[in-house]
Amino acid sequence: MDIKTSFDNSFARLPDAFYTHVAPTAVRAPKVLAFNADLARDLAIDVPDEEAIASVFSGNRVPQGAMPLAQLYAGHQFGNYTPQLGDGRAILLGEVFDSKGIRRDLQLKGAGRTPYSRGGDGRAWLGPVLREYVMSEAMHALGIPTSRALAAVATGEDIYRETALPGAVLTRVAASHLRVGTFQVFAHRGQTEELARLTQYAITRHYPEADGPMSFLRAVCARQAELIAAWMSVGFIHGVMNTDNCSISGETIDYGPCAFMDDFHMGRVFSSIDQQGRYAYGNQPNMAIWNMAQFATALLQQMGDKDAAVKEATAIVHTMPDQIEAAWLRRFGAKIGISSPKEQDADLINDLLDLMQKDGADFTNTFRALGTPQAHDQFTDRTAFETWRAAHEARIAQENDPRAVMATANPAVIPRNHRMEQMIQAAVAGDMAPFTRLMKALASPYTLTDPDLARPPTPAEVIPATFCGT
Ligand code: AMP
Ligand code: MG
Numbered sequence: 486m487d488i489k490t491s492f493d494n495s496f497a498r499l500p501d502a503f504y505t506h507v508a509p510t511a512v513r514a515p516k517v518l519a520f521n522a523d524l525a526r527d528l529a530i531d532v533p534d535e536e537a538i539a540s541v542f543s544g545n546r547v548p549q550g551a552m553p554l555a556q557l558y559a560g561h562q563f564g565n566y567t568p569q570l571g572d573g574r575a576i577l578l579g580e581v582f583d584s585k586g587i588r589r590d591l592q593l594k595g596a597g598r599t600p601y602s603r604g605g606d607g608r609a610w611l612g613p614v615l616r617e618y619v620m621s622e623a624m625h626a627l628g629i630p631t632s633r634a635l636a637a638v639a640t641g642e643d644i645y646r647e648t649a650l651p652g653a654v655l656t657r658v659a660a661s662h663l664r665v666g667t668f669q670v671f672a673h674r675g676q677t678e679e680l681a682r683l684t685q686y687a688i689t690r691h692y693p694e695a696d697g698p699m700s701f702l703r704a705v706c707a708r709q710a711e712l713i714a715a716w717m718s719v720g721f722i723h724g725v726m727n728t729d730n731c732s733i734s735g736e737t738i739d740y741g742p743c744a745f746m747d748d749f750h751m752g753r754v755f756s757s758i759d760q761q762g763r764y765a766y767g768n769q770p771n772m773a774i775w776n777m778a779q780f781a782t783a784l785l786q787q788m789g790d791k792d793a794a795v796k797e798a799t800a801i802v803h804t805m806p807d808q809i810e811a812a813w814l815r816r817f818g819a820k821i822g823i824s825s826p827k828e829q830d831a832d833l834i835n836d837l838l839d840l841m842q843k844d845g846a847d848f849t850n851t852f853r854a855l856g857t858p859q860a861h862d863q864f865t866d867r868t869a870f871e872t873w874r875a876a877h878e879a880r881i882a883q884e885n886d887p888r889a890v891m892a893t894a895n896p897a898v899i900p901r902n903h904r905m906e907q908m909i910q911a912a913v914a915g916d917m918a919p920f921t922r923l924m925k926a927l928a929s930p931y932t933l934t935d936p937d938l939a940r941p942p943t944p945a946e947v948i949p950a951t952f953c954g955t
Pocket of ligand 2: 729730739
C-alpha cells in the first residue's frame with residue numbers, strides 16, 4: 486500500500502540546473518526501526534500500515550505525487566572549496582505542508598547512488614541513521630531549530646565501512662535543504678542567472694519579508710546567530726560546520742559526528758576528522774561568521790554595483806559577532822536565572838564557565854543544579870564555587886523568579902554520547918528498547934523522568950570521539 490499525502494514540489498519546478506531526477510534504489514528487506522507518528526500527523530501523511538512505512542521510507546515505493554531528485558551543491562569543507570558535492574546519498578521525495586502551513590522537505594538519506602555520489606555507495610548504516618534520528622528529535626524538543634526525523638528503516642542489506650554493517654534509510658523533514666553551498670556552486674561557476682533565481686526561490690520560501698539579496702543576507706545572518714547561540718547553550722557541538730552543512734533556513738542540519746558534551750571545555754572536539762579543532766565547541770561562533778562571509782561572497786556575484794554591494798554585505802557580516810554575543814548573553818543569562826541580562830552579567834557567566842572548565846564539571850548537570858545546595862558537588866574546588874555562588878545569589882536577588890527562568894533554560898537530559906553508543910549497539914543486535922527509552926526521556930528534556938539518563942558517563946563509558954560514519 487501507498488502512503489497518502491499531498492505533495493507540492495516547488496523545488497522540482499525550478500530548472501534542471503539545480504538538481505538531477507533520480508529514484509531511490511530498492512532495498513532487499515525493509516523493516517521499520519522507528520516511525521514518528523506525531524510528525525506524520527502534523528504533516529498530514531496518512532500511513533495505512535507498517536508495510537507502507539517500510540516500503541515508502543526505504544525508497545522501495547515512490548509515493549504518489551513525489552518527484553524524487555538529488556540536489557546540486559558545492560561547499561567549503563574544512564575551509565577548502567570543493568566545486569561539486571550534491572546529494573550523494575540523499576534523495577528529496579518532495580514537499581508537504583505542516584499544520585502551520587509551512588512547506589517541509591521530505592528527504593530520504595541513504596537511499597542509494599545519485600549522479601553526485603562520487604566514490605560513495607549512496608548508503609548509510611544504522612548507527613548514524615539512529616544517531617541523527619535521536620539527536621534531531623532531541624534538538625527539536627529542546628526548542629532549537631532543526632531538521633526532524635520521520636522514519637528509520639533497516640534495509641536488510643549490509644554495507645561496507647571497513648567491516649560489514651547493517652544498512653538503513655533515514656527520512657528527514659526540513660524547512661528546506663538549501664545550504665550556503667547551494668548558492669556557492671552557481672556563484673563559483675559564474676551562473677548568475679541561476680544564482681538570482683535561487684535567491685528569489687529562497688526568499689519566497691524562507692524570508693518573504695526580505696526585499697532583495699541584501700536583506701536576505703541580513704535575515705540569514707540573524708538566524709544563524711540565533712542558532713549558534715542556541716547550540717552553545719545546550720553544549721552542542723555540530724562537528725562539521727562546512728558550508729554545505731549550513732542551512733539557509735537557520736535549522737540544524739546534517740547531523741554527523743556531532744555530540745552534546747559532558748564535562749565542559751571550550752575546546753571540546755568529538756569528530757575524529759576534525760584534527761585541528763576547527764569546529765570545536767568554542768569556535769562555533771567564528772565558524773558561523775566565516776560561513777556567512779562565504780554566503781555573502783556567493784550572493785555578491787549577482788549584484789551589479791560591486792563596490793557599494795561589497796561594502797554593504799561586509800557590514801552585514803560584521804554585525805554577526807555582536808548578534809551572536811547578544812543571543813549568547815540572553816541564553817546563558819537565562820541559564821543562570823537572569824531573564825534580561827545586562828552586558829556586565831557576561832562576566833558572571835564567564836566566571837562560572839571558567840570554574841567549570843578548570844574542574845571538568847558536567848555542562849548539563851552543573852547548570853541544572855544551580856540554585857540548589859548540591860550545586861557545589863559538581864566542582865572539585867568547592868571554595869571557588871562558593872565564592873561564585875555568593876556573587877550569583879546577590880545578582881539573582883534582583884530577579885523576579887530566577888528559579889523558574891533556570892528551569893526552562895537548563896535541560897535535565899540531553900542525548901549523551903555513551904547512551905547513544907549503547908543505543909546503537911543494542912539496535913544492531915535487534916534490541917530497540919534503549920532507543921525507545923532515550924526517545925521518551927528526550928521528548929520532555931526539561932523534566933527529569935529517567936534519572937539514570939542524566940548521569941554522566943563513568944570513565945569506562947566515556948566516548949571521546951565520534952565518527953562521520955558515512
Ligand atoms: P556529509 O559529510 O554527510 O555532509 O557529506 C558530504 C558529501 O559527501 C555530500 O555531498 C554527501 O552527499 C556525500 N556523501 C557522504 N556519504 C556518502 C555515501 N555513502 N555515498 C555517496 N555520497 C556520500
Ligand atoms: Mg552534508
